[in-house]
Every structure is written in structure tokens, then in C-alpha cells.
Amino acid sequence: MTETKKWLSVRELKEKIDKGVEFKEKSWIPATIDWIYNTIAVPDVQMNRKGAVCPFVPYSLDRDLLYLTSLERPLSKESEAIEYMHTQLQDFLDIEPCQPNEDASYKSLLVAFPHCLEDSEKIVKEVRVAIKPHFLRFGVTCGEFYSSNNDRSVRNSDMLIAQSPVPLIAIRYLTPHDKLFLKTQPDLYEIFRHWKGDGLDEK
Template identity: 30%
Template sequence: MIVDPTDPNRVLVELSDLRGPLPDQVRRYQTALYSVVGWAHQYLVKPHPDLGRNGPVCPFVQGSLDRGLLYLAVHPGRPGTVTEVTGALARYREWYPELRAAAGRAAQYLTILVLFPEVASRLVDEAQSRLKAGYVAQGLMIGEFHDGPPPKPGLWNHEFRPLRSPVPMLAIRSLVPTDFPFLRDDRDFVAAYLDRVRPEDVPSRWRAEVAEVAAAFGL
């Protein structure tokens, strides 16, 4: 367990914490925590017949699990507005660079899943939309998950909805080279991508498209 130095009531639960009694701050949400960990192991890191490509649903997560850099947080209560949800994320965004620095060479795998067990799914979608620009500008990605599921289709099969999860949550992680398809339609997003991804690290299948999109935006 990692305790926020600015607020002892805010904690990040590590997977190893789930083997014993949970801290008081999150004990009432243990069912939600266990279900999300099961979802990560049984869904995110596994292939899916509707995915439209080979490999796991999320290629990023196994690296986080292997390095012990997948953290869980729980926001208690029932936020009633999108502003409450975005406000709850503010400290995690501030905290992330500190945690990333401590992670050393494995920092790109640092992931924080902020669970909102009692929130309406639409607020998760709206919060992600409102927060994305600020996160991308900081070199971060923020993703929305709930059992709606979120309406965004898969990249390789537009009939598939890959962001379904058992608990509403927002996920924070570092921007990585494979994120280009999620950023390509916005000039500021593409600029942030180009600032943080070296040309040689762009996946070969997207290099021509990255160059084309950058040129179209005058970047």
C-alpha cells in the first residue's frame, strides 16, 4: 500500500495488499477491488475472439502486472456531477509524476486505476472527455471503463466494445508509441505525441500515417 503524503486517507492498493486484510480506507470496497483484479487477469491480458487482431485485449497491462506497477484506488461515495469526478482525479494526476520517478526504468508501465463503485457510468464517460486534453498535454493517457460499456469501438473491430469493466473507473498511464490511433484526430494531441515519441519508436505500421497527419496539421 502506498499512502499519499498529502492525505493519509488516500491510498494506492498494490496487488500484494489483496492477500491480507485491506486498509480501513478501502475495506468496504473489497468486492470491487477483487473483481477489477480478476478482470485484469482474465480479460485485459487475454486474447478475445471479437478483438479483430491477435494478442491480448490490452498489450500494456501485462507489463504493469509483471513489474508490480498496477495500482488501485477507490473513490468513496456517490459523486453526482462530472465536476466531482474530475475533481477526484486531480490529486492522482499530480501524484503520478512522483510515482513515475520512483519507478525508474519501468516508469512507462505505471498505471493507476481509480475506481468509482457508486458513480453513474455516464459521468465516467464525460469526465474522461473533459480531462483528456490536459492529460495528453502532460504526456499521460486517461481511459474510461464501465459496464455500459463505453461506446468507443475497438480499433480493429468496430462492432467490439473493449472498454467494458465490472466497476466504473478511470485509468491513468503514460502516453506510449502505440497510442497514436487515439490521438490522430486532434492537432494538440498529435503535437504532444510527437514531443514524447521518438520517430524510431513509432510502430512501423503507423509511421507513414504519423508523418501524413503531422504534415496535415503543419507539425
């Protein structure tokens, strides 16, 4: 079993920031923690629904199951990021809680790429495209965030929902709710449907 010390608990990081701890070598962390707590973990009237912008985040924080890690070196090629993400997937699958434990649905990992700010859009989008089919086959989904991301809410096309202060890819277990995001992507949706047959109840 992989130990969670390989990752940083977002809740613990927030507590350190509140105590005045500085992150000199990882100066991107405070802004990222602020974004998590004050943007995606809270409601926004533009969402046209109840609950947080990202419904999973408050529950993940409550259970201390939201983690943060980062690739702390400049990337010379995209394949390095893909290899790193495959490693993170294996750790994600190994670290408790794991399915079918109910709490596993709230385990999430944010993988930051703080050294690719200039090429963030190209890198994280291409990496996500490359890894997502593989992730889905393991019952895990992923999505990219970066400062210029133009992804919009399915309930309000005027609301940008995936802009973060540092480029990152978020991963979590699949849920039936993911049909909403995958049904417009036939190749990915077919993988989702195949995996769903092993336990997810489509509604």
C-alpha cells in the first residue's frame, strides 16, 4: 500500500498557511489553496444549482481526502508529464480509501505543474487527452485546470469553471454523474459505459 505522505493534504496545508508558514520554495501553494477554498469549494449563483462549484470538494475537505502534489522540475517533453501522471494514477489506486469503500468517491488528487506556466495550456491539455482513456479504464477520471482555461459550466455557458492559478490536473474516481461530461465525447463515453457495467448504475 502506498503511503499518503507522498502527497500533501490540502486541509493540512490550509492550517499551515493560517499559522503563517511560508512556502518559499513552492510559492504557488498559497494561491492554489485559496482558490480551492474560496472558488471551487463554495457556491456560486452563476452555477444555477445548489452546492459548491465543484460538488466533491467540500466533502473531500471534510474527510481530509483532498491531496496536492507537483512535478517540481521544468518539463523538456510532454512524455515526462504523461509518465508522471501514470505514476500518480497507480498511487491513487493504491492509497486508501479505495473502492468499494464509500469514502473513496471523495478521494481526490490535484497534480500541479508549476514550472510550465508559459506552455500550460498546450501541456496540460495534451497530457489530459493522452492519459484520460487509460485512466477511465481504471474507473478514474481527470480534468485540466489553468489560468486561461475556457471550459464553461454545463448549466451556464457564461461561467468559466476551470481557471486555476497554477496549471494542474485533477483526478478522482468515476461516478454516474460523469455521464454528463462524457456523453458528448463518443470514444471516452464508450469506455465509461464499458466500465460502468462493472458497478455504476447509469441514471
